[in-house]
Amino acid sequence: MTEAEAERKRAAPPSWLLSGLRPLSAPIPWAAAVRASIAMAGPLAVGFALDRPAYGALVSMGALSGVIGDTADAYRMRVLNIAVPQLFGAVGIMLGTLVYGTGWAAVAVLTAVGLLSGMMSTIGAVASVSGLLLLLNSVVGAGLPLPDPWWVAPLLLTLGGLFVLALTLLAWPMRRKLPERVAVADTYLAVADLLAAAGTDAYEKRRQAVTQSLNTSYDLILARRARYHGRSGAMVRLLAQLNVVIPLVEAAPAVHVRQSRLPEAIPAAVRELAAAVEESRTGGAEPELPAPDSPATRAVDSALRHAAAVVYNADVDPYNVDDRLGRPAALGVRMRRATRAVLFSRTSWRYGLRLALCIGLAQALTSLVAVDRSYWVALTVTFVLKPDFGSVFSRAVLRAVGTAAGLVIATPILTAVPIGWWDVLVMVVLAALIPAFTAKGYAFQTAAITPVILLLSDVLNHQGVALVEPRLVDSLLGCAIVLVAGYLLWPESWHTRIGHRLANAVTDIADYVAYAFDPGSDGRGGERISPVDQAERVRARRRIYRDLSSVRCEFQRALTEPPPVGTRAAAWWPLVVAVERIVDAATAARVRVDHGAPEPAPEEVAEIQQQLRELAEGLRASEDLVSVRTELPGDEEGVLAPLRQEVAAARAIASPQP
Structure with missing residues (x-):
């Protein structure tokens, strides 16, 4: 390496930062982008039409949380991911409204909410998003003057989230079974690739893909079965088809450890089963397979023939289907387990105390020092420090970078676009960017969300471009609090x-x-x-x-x-x-x-x-x-x-x- 090359390497940004700034190669979710545009621009248009722009902005804010939370595939899981957090968000906005302008009382309440939000994060995905909205809306309610009476803001925010849910469910009658069936078919395809890769260097990567696919398929099917208790014939059949792929997965290592290659006819037969699963075809012929010549290939042959018999069988005994992850517990049992996990887990308390400390410091700082739009400090802390969202340090840095990029987008909009119907057209574009940029990474998501929040804040407060500088300062303050009190002070971070x-x-x-x-x-x-x-x-x-x-x-x-x-x-x-x-x-x-x-x-x-x-x-x-x-x-x-x-x-x- 020459001296010039070494100098360029020293001057280059660190790899951990570049990894966060490098966009992920993910396809643009066009349906989600269109849904976000309608869900967030529509309420704004109705607000202007009724001469109630503040009401429209609040509904759009609720829709924003629904757009961010709509990350599942199966529709019943999407109902949970969107609807349940909205209820916690409504409670949060009410708590925040009650302590608005109370100074140290607001500090105490938001610190307690931060503790609860952090502890909820250890339960699961839905609880994590619910805790996030509980804290976010509490911070917004404590920092913004909202319309009277007290129930208006919670109602409008909840309507926004439910509007997103309604748009999401429009396609349910046509596609309600598709995610589960496609997931099982994808698992068969992943297993076919695994069998084709046995004995090669690609095997490890394929095995990881199979593990992820199996997890996804079981999660989707068992979540749906928890509601229908095995009475759905379609779900029983899908579960049986998923179960019989397990022996194939188990047989693959037996082939791989001997560095053997399977004939192409075997993965091809598994791909044919994947097509039959996706198309819900029955009555197919038994696959024509080469004669096995070892215990490993006999295991593959036996597992594949059994899988074909189950896939092509239209009548599955609903009382003879054993799911490989165990039967889902009753709702009351799951709630008791979740409560115990929150109250008696050291991890739960550690996360909760960490988040509560940073939220308390943010609120105390803005109570002692006159900071414009002070609630943005605590909002930044919440987004960065949510403990189940990944690296605290890198998220703090990427949030600062994403916020700066978002302000570059927002400044000309707030300068040149007057409050009114032009805001609706701008929102159509900006809202669509949120799902598109979210798929690319955290910094990109922040860059997309920042101008949307500023535009809605401008509709509520009419401050225009004057919002830009406080937004940047408050975001940097929030990131600094997280880096010191949420990262450096906790040895586990190192x-x-x-x-x-x-x-x-x-x-x-x-x-x-x-x-x-x-x-x-x-x-x-x-x-x-x-x-x-x-x-x-x-x-x-x-x-x-x-x-x-x-x-x-x-x-x-x-x-x-x-x-x-x-x-x-x-x-x-x-x-x-x-x-x-x-x-x-x-x-x-x-x-x-x-x-x-x-x-x-x-x-x-x-x-x-x-x-x-x-x-x-x-x-x-x-x-x-x-x-x-x-x-x-x-x-x-x-x-x-x-x-x-x-x-x-x-x-x-x-x-x-x-």
């Missing part, structure tokens, strides 16, 4: 949680190995594993893959942190891959035993368990991986040989440092 989560996954793998090769299961004493136990084994394996998905999410989040956190996170990557390979090897061994390979000795199983538990203990005691060793296991024999090799390789990858 460390990754990859090692701890990876240790949990390794412990689960050790338990799975014990269960999969228990002497009382298949092949010992002439006994066969029962269907119930077999389903439990599959659920245990799926839980491991979900654990590994969370590890990957944490890994991606940590990579966006500035050094040294991002650098430390990158060192974990070889071990993450090694643990995933251990799961594949364990699954492959179980499949080979199921199709003719000899059962391993209990002593061999116990030895592998012990090695896995020692690996997990070492990971829990570590913060960083500091040295990589080169010794790798040699060739071994036996059905568990690949598993032993993967465990030994994982233990040889790195030395944890306490």
Whole structure:
């Protein structure tokens, strides 16, 4: 590297910042863009027509929250994602209105709401968005003079969100079953790609895609089944079709660990099943497959023929369908579990206290210092610090960058466009940019939302371009509060949680190995594993893959942190891959035993368990991986040989440092 190249490298922005500023390669959601334009420009037009522009602006603000929250695919999940948060938003705006202009009382109330909002984030996606709207609307109500009487603002904001929901549901009669069916068909396509990639370097990437697709499909179908309790014939059939793809997924590692390639006829047959699922076709012929020549290919052949029989069968027994993730709990049970998770979880309290501290500081600052449009400081804190939304540091920086870009867009609009009907035309364009830019990344979403909020604020307060400078100053103040009180003061911000989560996954793998090769299961004493136990084994394996998905999410989040956190996170990557390979090897061994390979000795199983538990203990005691060793296991024999090799390789990858 020349001196000039080295100088350019030193002058270039850091990689963690460039990763956030680089637009994602995602398609533009045209339907969502049109829906956003109608939902936000329509109320504004009605407000001007009725000479009530402030009312129209409030309805558009409610629609904005609905547009941001409309992220699901299945319509019933979209109802939850939009409608439930609107109720919490209405409560928030009422709380804020009650403490408007009360000074330190507002500080206390908003701090308490911040605590609750942060704790709610640990429950789930809908609760997280609900907590976000609860806090956001509380801040808006405490910072803006809203129309009297007290119930007008909550009603108008809720109407805006419900208007988005109504527009979303217009296509329900024609497409209400499509998301679930398409999701299952996509899972079959992902499995076909996985089988085609067995024995190649592309296998790991394909396996990750299968895991994500299975998670999505089960989430969609089980969410719908929770309402219909298995009485929907279409959902029972889809669930059966999804269940029978699991043996195919389990058979793939058995082929891959032997570096074997499957004939093209096998993935082609799976793709044909995907088309049958999507088109809801029945009565198809059994696939013509080449004769299997090993336990692994026999497993694939058996699983594929069984999947074809279920996919082409129009009549599925609704009482003989066992979903692989367990039956959804009753609503009351789920609520009790969520309440316990909020009240007794250290993570819940830690997130809540972190958010409450920053909101309290923001409100206290604006109570002591005269800051124009002071509620923007707390709004910025809320958007940046929402703990389940990713890296705090990078979000603070990207929000500042996105806000500056949004102000560049908003300044000429506020300068040249008079308040009135021209605002409606401008809103048509700006609202459509929100879904389009959201798909590109957080900084781009902020750049799209900023001019929309400024335009609506101008309709409410008639301050024009004078809104621009306070908006920038308040956003920078909010980002500074987050960086100091929400990031630097919390030691957990300086460390990754990859090692701890990876240790949990390794412990689960050790338990799975014990269960999969228990002497009382298949092949010992002439006994066969029962269907119930077999389903439990599959659920245990799926839980491991979900654990590994969370590890990957944490890994991606940590990579966006500035050094040294991002650098430390990158060192974990070889071990993450090694643990995933251990799961594949364990699954492959179980499949080979199921199709003719000899059962391993209990002593061999116990030895592998012990090695896995020692690996997990070492990971829990570590913060960083500091040295990589080169010794790798040699060739071994036996059905568990690949598993032993993967465990030994994982233990040889790195030395944890306490």
